[in-house]
Structure formats: C-alpha cells, structure tokens
Amino acid sequence: MTKLDYKQAGVDYAKIDPLKILAQRAAASTAGNLARHGLAEIPSSRGESAYVVDCGEFLIASITECLGTKALVADAMRAITGRSYYDLLAQDTLAMAVNDIITVGATPISVHAYWAAGGSEWFHDEQRAADLVNGWKRACDACGVSWGGGETPALAGVVAEGRIDLAASCVGLVRPRTRLTLGERLAPGDAIVLLASSGIHANGVSLARKLAERLPQGYATKLPSGALYGEALLAPTVLYSPVTEALAAAGIVPRYSANITGHGWRKLMRHPSAFTYRIHTLPEVPEVLRFLQEQTGSEAREAYGNLNMGAGFALFVAPEEAERTAAIAAAHGVRAYVAGRVEAGPKQVLLEALGLAFGGEELHLRG
C-alpha cells in the first residue's frame, strides 16, 4: 500500500501563501481608517481567528469562514444512502465561523449564510434545500445566534455544476471587554483543556476524499463499528460556543483559545509568544480518524500535525480552573480532557505519550 499524504491530497499552500501575505499586509494597512469613525482595532486580533474592533464600551468581533470541500463527500454519499446530509453540512459551516469567533472571547450574536451554487437547479432539490435550511436553523439555535440573512446566488461558470460553495460570516460581541482573549495573560503553569471532536470536522477532507478514491468500496467501506466511512466523515463539527458561553457565565475567562482546524495539533502553539505546550493525556481518537491514519499509512507526526485526532478545541486556563472547565464542558455535552500544561521553553508542542515534538518552525500563520 502506498502512502497518501497531504501534498498529494490537494491544497498547495506554497502557491497560496504569497498572496495571503500580500493580503495580510494590505489589510493591516487599512486599520487607520477606523480613526475616521473614532474607533480603533485591537491590533493583536490580526493574525488571530477573528478580527476585533474596539468601540469603546464594547468590542465587535467578526469573521467569514467557508466549509471547504466537505460537500463533495455528502454528494457522493447521497448516491449510496439517499440521504442529503446537508443538515449536517449546515452545522459544519456554521461551526467554522462560530468556533473561530469564540476564540477571542466573543459571544456570537448573528450570522449570514453564503450558499453559492453552480446553477439555479441546485436549489430546486426540495429535500436537500429543506435539510440545508433546517440544519442551519438548528445550529443557530444551538449557538444562540440570530440568522440575519444571506446570499443564495446561482453562479453557473464560477461554481462547478451541481455543486455548492458554503460559507458563513458571523458577528460577535466581546462584553464585558475583560472577556477579550488574545493571549496577553497566557503564562507558564496554565492548563491545557482539550474539548473532544466528533470526527474529522471539516479539515483533512481532501485527504479523506483521496483515500475514498482508492478504497475498493469507496465511501461505502465499513469501519470496524459497522459505520460507513463516508457517513462517519459526515459527523458534524461540534459547536463549542455553548461551552464558552457557559464558562463565561461561571466566571472563567480562558487565557487563550485555539480552534483546532488545519495544521491539527500544531495549532496548539498558535499563540504568538514562545512557550512549550506539554501534553500528557491524549483524547480518544474518533474511529474515522484512526481509520484514516491507518489507511493512508500516516505516522503519528503526520496525523497529529494535520488532523484534530480527537481534540477539536483547546482552552488554556488557570491551573486551578482546569477541572471546573472540563466539568462545565461535560455538562454541556462535550467531553473534555485536562490534557497538558504551558511551560517556559522554546515554542513547541510535546506529545509525551507518542514521543512527538512539533517545533515552532512547523506552524506559520502570520505574514
């Protein structure tokens, strides 16, 4: 069996990064425009998962995120089971935005849907349309956000025929402003609490799709539990905002937060400063991720460096608040692990049980 790796699987970041860096610099240069309105940005929010504007009494966070290519898995699975799965994709898409905006300490308040189809025909499938709408509404209700509106363009020639480009934008409020979580208080000794993922979420999907192509049964391959591979991939991303809101209500303000998406566990060292993140407890790995790792012939380094491997979100909290943080998450239906601690030392993530270390040079997020 030949190995499958990320570079074979899809996105070539070397081709995107120069534009990203240009865009980040140009974007940073527009911050001064806020002064015309008597406002200012929170400079340290640049490069973080959501952008924050300081309006004096209050802070406004905002974000736009896309689902990626997970809809291609749903489209393929529909041919096998007849289900559309767009209710689940709706939750995934909303989660991409909501799980990012909460990292800065914001309460998500409103979202817009962006559903750009390859033609008018896409929207004409009643079951799929109803699934998408109902799933989106349920996810909004779960997060306590108001669905403010959206776009449903038919973009023949831009979006591929028969496909849809799903994205969400979200606005949040940081209030009181002491809830702002941009990492200024992160310090050695802080505990790392990992919140369980439900499966692949929406990162690593290109690799998972590539694997399906070479499995004899494709997405219909049975996992040891009997679940179909494709259906297991479609387990929707966990919405973590009920947990972060409950923490706030309990008076717990994380010192930092990281949404574990692309770059997998390397995201644990997202904070701009140099710290060592020592992990002593690994969360249970969802069956579909274990399967993906085995079938692609990936080493633990590759798996943990790219996939969430059971940890969908990381909270960095004061050590005395770690157990209570985990208990509050559990009370909201999200399994949590007091999994490690922040230490003084070079920027790295250490996974003790696996004898693995990711060095700071292995994560580049800021231009």
Added chain:
Amino acid sequence: MTKLDYKQAGVDYAKIDPLKILAQRAAASTAGNLARHGLAEIPSSRGESAYVVDCGEFLIASITECLGTKALVADAMRAITGRSYYDLLAQDTLAMAVNDIITVGATPISVHAYWAAGGSEWFHDEQRAADLVNGWKRACDACGVSWGGGETPALAGVVAEGRIDLAASCVGLVRPRTRLTLGERLAPGDAIVLLASSGIHANGVSLARKLAERLPQGYATKLPSGALYGEALLAPTVLYSPVTEALAAAGIVPRYSANITGHGWRKLMRHPSAFTYRIHTLPEVPEVLRFLQEQTGSEAREAYGNLNMGAGFALFVAPEEAERTAAIAAAHGVRAYVAGRVEAGPKQVLLEALGLAFGGEELHLRG
C-alpha cells in the same frame, strides 16, 4: 436579430425562490435567540438590504454579498488586452456589501474578503493576485473601512477550475441610532435623489455575457466611443458610502435608501408600504447599458426593470433637502439627480418620460 432576455440569460429565480422563502422563515424564527444575550433585532431590517441588531446604545448592521459572475468577463478580457482587471473586481465586490449596508443608515467599519478559488493555482498568478489585493485595499480606504481578514480557500471540485468566487462581508454601526433608515418616516412629498452609476455595476452581467457570445467580435466589440464592450462592462461599481457619510455629517438623514441592483428600477419600490414613485427626470444612461439594451433588442420596460440604466443608488429625502443632497453627492464625485417624488397612491414606479409603469406585483423580495 433575435431578442435576448433575462430568462434566456441565466438565473431561474423560480427554482431558487422556494428555498429562499424557506430560509427567510427559518431565519426569522431565530431572532429570539438574541434575548439570551439581552439583545434584540430590529425586526423591520429583515427583508431589507442589511440585518440590524439593537445593542441598546448602538446598533450593529451586517451583510454578506457576492460579486456574481462578473469575474468571467474579466477572465475573457484578459485574453484580449492582457490586463487582469481584478483590481476593478475587488472594488465591485466590496461595493456589493458596502452599498447594501449603507441603506440602513450604517457606517461601514470592517470587512472580510472571501476569495474561493477553483484550485491553489489560481493564487499563483502574481499580477492578478497583486491587482486583487491592491484593488481591495484601495476600495477599503475609499470607504473608510478596516479590512479585518478573510478566507482564501482553494476549492477544487467545488469552484470551477481556473475561476474564483468573490464575496465580501461587512459590519457597520448605526450611530447615533437616529441614523437608522428603515423607512418609517418615508412619506408622500419626499424627494427621490438618484446617484449615478458607472455602468452595469454587477447586475445584469449574465445577460451581458450572453450578448458577448453572439457579437461577432465578442467583448472586443467597439462601442461608439471606441471603448471595448468588455472593458466598458468592467467599469467598477461606484462606492456610495462616502456620499452617505457626508450626508450624515451634514445632518441629512434619508427617509429611505435603495441600492439599485437586481430588478433594476423596480427596486425603487422596495419600501414595504404602498407609495407611488413618480420619476420626472431620467439620469444619463451609460454607453454600455445603452448598447446592451439596443443589441439585446430590449424594450425600455425590460431594460429599466432589470438594469440600473444610470441610477446606482436611490436616496429618499425630505423635499427641502433634495438639492443639498445632490450637491453633497456631487462634491464627492458622484453625479446626482433630483429625479422624482414619493406620492400617495398604489405601489408603483412611474417613469414619466418613457410612459412606463412598474406595478407593485412586479417586485417580490420578501418571503
């Protein structure tokens, strides 16, 4: 010459509208979620061009909008002239969001870019990438907004190969809250001030592309002025927020505003109440729109009912403020026409000079 019309040209709204209505209803049902945060929506903002949340001291407006298929024109023109035109498309995309958010009286403060390409390769074209970034920055500076971040996903299989799906989300503040413009004060006697467009903007592009297919010289067809048809189509959408901000600074709060996009001049009766909108003065029609109307064999009814025909934005103001409104727009480089007035009467738009009437049943925006 056979006639070209909208139904031939692309989007089949009959296939999209049922989903839109489902989505609007589901979205409206999530408004109560805001109460969990001690907030409430401005109910009358539903169905308007931007969504508004009431946060007590201040109001937050938000919107997500896409460019549509105009990038296909730029891609075709590049083969003719070698220019990328993505600097212009950047302005168009930002304008879609900004010109919508200002209709509710908001000052746009921050934007996120959404650039979803058909593959990593798209971003690797240095000239085009630089044009897109620089055009976006310039448009942000022109509107006084901070570019907070964005997404640059490579979505092979979802977005068509070699193409890009461009969208923007925008957050705005309505402050003081008396600037909120949802039409409560609109009344017979109010003046209609039309702000000039620069050309097709980004609505009617499917029709324009269809026409290019049957012109012997395609986009390279010369207009009477000597300009190429394709290049004239790419004149970027006017950014109207400098005008609305200047009006606010001058103490003029419009009674209502409408961004003239899809449905052309039918958008003049966007306000939910029944009024007659009598237009006595028509703005100059940009050459490219005149050409489009002639070459597609469209009647004035079809042209004005679908294209902006020279009017990109409508301000409804107190009659005594009409001339000053037009003068302030002109001082900001936007030609303006005191073009008509609001009257008691059935919902309709009357274009006196053309002997045309659009009835209220010809515009359906709310589910």
